[in-house]
Amino acid sequence: MRVLMIAPPGAGKGTQGALIATRFGIPHIATGELLRDHVARRTSLGRAVQEYLDRGELVPDQVVLDMVREAIVAAKAAGGGYVLDGIPRNMQQARAAYLIARDLGMTADVALHLDVGDAEVTRRLLARAALEHRSDDTADVIAGRLDLYHRVTAPIICWYRDRGILVSVNAMRPAQQIGREILTALDGMRPLLDGEAARARHPGDLATLAEAFGVTGPAAAPCG
Secondary structure, eight states, rough: OOOEEEOTTTTTHHHHHHHHHHTTTEEEEEEEHHHHHHHTTHHHHHHHHHHHHTTTTTOOOOHHHHHHHHHHHHHHTTTSEEESSSSSSSSSHHHHHHHHHHHHHHHOEEEEEEEOOOOHHHHEEEEEHHHHHHSSHHHHHHHHHHHHHHHHHHHHHHHHHHHTTTTEEEEEHHHHHHHHHHHHHHHHHHHHHHHHHHHHHTTTOHHHHHHTTTTTTTOOOEEE
C-alpha cells in the first residue's frame, strides 16, 4: 500500500497518515519529521538543512526531495509500502516526487485528498493555537496559508485525478469517523493493489477507487 496525502493545514493529514501507517505496517514519511531527524543526527543532509535555517532561508525543494528519495529507498527495502505526508506542496514537487518514485518502482497507489472547508480549517487552527499558546497562528496568517494552498494545490489535485489515483474524502467530520472510512476503503482495495493487474490499470480509471470509498465525500475541485 503506497499512499500520499494532500490536504490543507489543519485537515488532519498527520493524524490520518499515522493511522494508515499503523494499520498496514508501513512507514509514515512525514517531511517535517525527516528534516528534524536529519538535523538532530547531523547527517550531511541535516547539516545542509541547518545552514539554510541558520540563514533564515527556506529549505530548497531538492534537499527535501533527496530526503524523500532516501526514505522511499528504505521503505522499498522494508516491504514496499509508505504514507507520504508533507510533499508535494506544488506542481514542481509533485512531478519530481513522481519521477523519484517511478525510478524506484514505488509510485503511489492512492493520492488521498482530505477535503475541508476554509471556515472549519480556520476554526481548528485557531483552537489549536489557543491550546498550545501559539501567537503565530492568527486569523490573518491562517488566511494567507489557505490562499497559498488553494493557488498551488488545485493543479496537483487535478494531476493526480488525471493519473487515476485521486480519492477525495470528506474530512469535515470527527477524526475517528474519517479514519474508519479510510481504513475500510483501503482494506477493500488491498487485494487489487497487491496484484500485478493494479499496476496495469488505465491511469484514467477511477472506478475501483471511487467504489471503495463510496460517494460520501465532496467532489474535488474541478480541473481545466
